[in-house]
Amino acid sequence: MASISTYVRDYGNKTFFEEPFNEIDNVVFSSLIYLNYEGIVPENRKYIRLEEAGIKYLEKYSYFEISKLGIAQKVSYQLLKQVVNTVRYKGVLMYNFKYIADSDRQFGAVCFKVKKNFTYVAFEGTDNLLSGWKEDFELSYKFPVPAQTLAIEYINKRVRFYDKNVMVGGHSKGGNLALVSSMFAKKLVNKKIKKIYSNDGPGLRKAEIESDNYKRVRDRLIHIVPNYSYIGVLLRNDKFKVIKSTRRDFMAHSVSTWQTDGTSFKEASLSKISSNLRESIILWLDEHNDEQRRKMIETVFEALEKSGIKDTNDFFNIKKSFNIVKNIRNVDDETKELVMSLIQFNINYLIENS
CATH class of the missing domain: 3.40.50 (Rossmann fold)
Incomplete structure (x- = not known):
């Protein structure tokens, strides 16, 4: 090709x-x-x-x-x-x-x-x-x-x-x-x-x-x-x-x-999967304001930084990857729910429209 x-x-x-x-x-x-x-x-x-x-x-x-x-x-x-x-x-x-x-x-x-x-x-x-x-x-x-x-x-x-x-x-x-x-x-x-x-x-x-x-x-x-x-x-x-x-x-x-x-x-x-992904992200963005998006993203990246992640190669480090999960678990319930809602929303949308 x-x-x-x-x-x-x-x-x-x-x-x-x-x-x-x-x-x-x-x-x-x-x-x-x-x-x-x-x-x-x-x-x-x-x-x-x-x-x-x-x-x-x-x-x-x-x-x-x-x-x-x-x-x-x-x-x-x-x-x-x-x-x-x-x-x-x-x-x-x-x-x-x-x-x-x-x-x-x-x-x-x-x-x-x-x-x-x-x-x-x-x-x-x-x-x-x-x-x-x-x-x-x-x-x-x-x-x-x-x-x-x-x-x-x-x-x-x-x-x-x-x-x-x-x-x-x-x-x-x-x-x-x-x-x-x-x-x-x-x-x-x-x-x-x-x-x-x-x-x-x-x-x-x-x-x-x-x-x-x-x-x-x-x-x-x-x-x-x-x-x-x-x-x-x-x-x-x-x-x-x-x-x-x-x-x-x-x-x-x-x-x-x-x-x-x-x-x-x-x-x-x-x-179809890209088209559905595009639509699901727009729907999720419409349901959450800028402050909610900011809180979710800052929480995730704070957890990554605390885990010692500096670049994408660090994701292959088992110890650091384990620390990510641990640090995400330690965030407040409201933010944890927001993070999970994005993940779950996209999974559900893609399954329903596949």
Whole structure:
């Protein structure tokens, strides 16, 4: 089955003049930002060719090191190895790299100068840090979350008057950041944005999706989700392009499973389980206010932090996993009931509608 790797193999020898930028190129660039180019890609407008940046990165880090970070990083590392010497990508210029990761925030962004008059701004999705996953869940009750604030600041500061045509994109949470940053881009910056790509990114709360800021960018938004989406259907989304994945589980979120057909993705219909999940989450959100959502999420993540969970790898530690259960049991009855209601609600809804 053809994949992004197949596309790079078949079209990597063509320039962007010979074969125009397409939705698969968008996913390539939104994947490459999962790698930390600190000390390699300049934090200002001093350019470095993707070829040079890629060679330096691959010399600095081994696949074994990167594989410990998570699935997205492994896929991105392999993709970088493949694109680094291709005619299509090696001459792309990288600049304005930004990376922040602490207990409260997880944010990454970089600019790709694809052609003289065309820039792609890529925002990183959630990596393996607990702070990033916490922000994802905070999207249900809080706006803006820290990463959204950073994305808005980034696009307004880094897109300049000599950037003629701009596309903004990201995978997972990065897709949400691409959308939100475009919604709050200054007037002159907003005019430059031609397309916004959210690649299986979570949606918005009701207040934001009904706002004028969203309405002014909606027609430029391309929201790509796999047919077995579990992330892209979270919160509210009012437009999708559904594509075919080789997987029916959470791995469908990985771009490595997305099927291609020439210069585009294979289209599909949203699976029943993803459609039902989307509806069940919206119903649950409608039944609980922001304060109830906040209390539940803060309680869960406090239990995770008390259990010594710092990143997703810690979930495979038996002792730490046992501590999670113990700490959840110790919360007050009202919050425990709220947590269980979300779990039970989704299980019941999926069973009833399967």
